[in-house]
Amino acid sequence: MTLQTDAPTPATPDGSSDKLDRQTLMIAGVVVLGAIMSILDITVVSVAQQTFQRVFDTTQANVAWTATAYTLALASVIPLTGWAADRFGTKRLYLMAVTLFALGSLLCALAPSLPLLVTFRVVQGLGGGMLMPLGMTILTRAAGPERVGRVMAVLGIPMLLGPIFGPILGGWLIDIASWHWIFLINLPIGVVALVYAQVVLPKDNVAPSETLDWRGLLLLSPGLALFLFGVSSIPEEGTVWSARVLVTAILGLVLIVGFVGWALSGRTAHPLIDLHLFRNRHLTVAVIAMMLFAIAFFGASLLFPLYFQQVRGEDALHAGILLAPQGLGAMITMPIAGILADRTGPGKVVLAGIATIVVGMGMFTQVGVDTSYTYLLAALFVMGLGMGSTMMPIMSSALATLNEHTTARGSTLLNITQQVAASIGTAVFSVLLTNGIKGSDAISASGALQAAGKSQEAIAAVMQRFGLDQADLRALPGQALSDLAGAFGSVYVVATILVALCLIPAWFLPRRKVAADSETPAPVMVGH
Template identity: 70%
Template sequence: MSTGTVPDPSTDPADGGQVTADDKLDRRVLMVAGVVVLGAIMSILDITVVSVALETFQREFDADTSAVAWTMTGYTLALAAVIPMTGWAADRFGTKRLYLLAVALFTVGSVLCAMATSLSMLVTFRVLQGLGGGMLMPLGMTILTRAAGPERVGRVMAVLGIPMLLGPIFGPIIGGTLIDNASWHWIFLINLPIGIAAIIYAAVVLPKDHVEPSESFDFVGMLLLSPGLAAFLYGVSSIPEQGTVMAGKVLAPAIIGLVLIAAFVPWALRKANIHPLVELRLLKNRNMTVALVAMSLFAIAFFGASLLFPLYFIQVRGETAGFTGWLLAPQGVGAMLTMPLAGVLADKIGPGKIVMTGIATITVGMGMFTQIGPDTGYAYLLGALFIMGLGMGGTMMPIMTAALATLTDHNVARGSTLLNIQQQVAASIGTALFSVILTNELKDSRFVQAGTALQQAGGDQTQVAAILQRFGISPDQLGSLETLVRSDMADAFATVFVVATLLVACCLIPAFFLPRRKVAPVDPTVMAGH
């Protein structure tokens, strides 16, 4: 009779005890996923919830648009500063401790934001929020990937993708409802019970950290990369306000940021630099590099176009912000239907074919928006959003799977940090790009310009006559001006959606080179001689 231990049916000795790819996500992994999703919901919802409160902040603090925009910009710059340090900090202090700290910072920052009595206080506390929020996504990806193992990373990435896709949709609904029925303070106070629950949940569920503090901190890298990213993103985020890339407020910080980032590259790749702030040697991993390129193009197109959908419904169709959120819901429904299936297939056959199918589907849905007018039927619009959602469920998270599934456990934290830096930069570029294109398209319409000028003029008949003369509009056209404005605005949106469609279609090129079968994890840092 054998006296050996009974083998664990959830493991395969041939795989070194790793969970086999056929196993479903067990209860332990799902519990960990719940922790991460809770943190992701707080971080992602907060960005979109605050976006609908900007007009309220203007009235509350008697400030102009550019000053109030700092409530968004300050948060973004804090993210850019802290994300590069997350990989090192996770290895140095442990993911559980750092995750608890990140949630605590975010929660405390939220409460302080609700207590702010001036705009400067609100911006300061938003920065504190951003320091915590910036760590939540890369840490969450690291925790989930380590818990599930490389064989099941596609399925856990699908779980994490739910708040990433639903946040931009339901954020405006929640924000608008809270502002209309309570006050702006509640868009921040709502994070208090969620944050407390997340801290307790994480403390109980996440496994105890076992770290050996051996890595030294890359101070030079931090002084180059963190301010470099912050300066570059500040310059890019100033483009919509300035209306041109050539403005000094755009060029000066963007160039300074690019110089600092460029200086970081040779520093990070030095052989003597064993533990750089961001491990660029991971780019020796072909799948990681291809996934980063694909994610960059997709994030520019996706996050840029995400700005257009609510603006179309609000500005052209005259819908409220709250109702617009519900109109965008089919996108989230479509993603929820395909995301779990895409996660399973990415684990079994590799993400390549899935991502290409997803991108092709999004291209069809986005292409439908190139045909919109001022009175396009809602069935058509909601159908297009649903088709796009189906594609998105098979795109973003499988791309991340392609990057992380090929990394060894030691490099997962560094890989997720690199992914989140790239996604933040690409999203900022996409938002700025589409804002400028849309603004310039609207400027080309004399009817849109005349309509804006007439609103500012109020009922002053002398000014009204001067405006009509300046834009070559006859008094007979005044009665139908609103219709002409809506028509030209719809044409402008349709033109910008052409650009978005072409950008999404371009994602097919890097997606073609993603792996189409399961790939074993490798360590590019070892390949590089470390």
């Protein structure tokens, strides 16, 4: 059967018909399956880093490319998605993306060496990078502007739960089987997604007319990849001022600025990313809010499992389990927030969500070596409640005002924003934590003593260097752990302030329903 979803069900006077119908929910199921594959794969691989290091007998820096290569491929292909969706149709492109991702997963599982594994992760990333913007486009067109908040809430479930349950799934698969299964698990999901999409998604009815903006593609995709590579290198280099960071990031920025100039020059009728979308005030405010929020929240979220592992001594599996209250909180508020955003506009919903996250993040500023787990889990639950009311309503605020011709380009723009902002946030908070740790003499001395081993001469040299006596030596492990917890608390202060700053753009989000097409004109379609 083929489900026609181009037009949303008309609303009745009492507004009851704006509920999600069966057809839209079935399409949402297809999109969620794709999103689960793409998002889980990012976090699952993070658990396997030490395993890769041991199996391939290499360094952590080399192994890190298994994550970096996927992210760079993801960022490179996202700009192409909007054009390809309009040019070939969302169903064809979605089937191709799932197939490419599943093929990449199989190749990764069969990789005999680290270089080949990194290469096949690029193949995965090329497929995975199209799944999220395509999913947003498909859902927005299926539901219509009146119900975009609700369908975005559905799509938000894997976006929130992936980072939480990915490490749990990865650790479990590695423990009971082998690292190959963190990739093989994608194959049955991919097969189901392909069959499901073939049956449920409506047949494409496109009239190809737009030519690919090759110049824009050659500027933006390498620009994003180079910029994100530079930013992602900051934690490893430990400074922004290293040549590896500066050269690649600046070169990437130059290419991105070059694309902006090209897209606004008027010399191409169909730029790869339509920057004229920023004429839509609601989309512009939503993009700014999304960028600030992604930097603050996704950057800080990196620290939660690290705190449990480094300060509390938990392994990756149990650290992931301890993050579950965050996902539970999000699951409670997300459907409610979607309904409220559709009925009253996202403004009030997002403001309440951000304020709730500030409370939960503020609780983490007080973490110590022996902070109660009840307190920590409660803080994560509160943050989850806020998260469920924030990210997807911001996205729905942007997409609800776009027309059918601009939906694909708008969802692509939002995904680029989120990917870049999340990478910046991860780098910033990694450097803040690293600098906080380096600023502790106790932590430095403890590390130096570990390096000294049992050599009495080396131990004496460390004691002289840091001015330690025997009493200090006995108290050093506890002091180092306390300082480490303090470093985490200090970074959470910065995170709390950054999340609070998101209230400024959120204040300008619409607090009433905004009609589609109200501010974004349809583009001129050459050849029609």
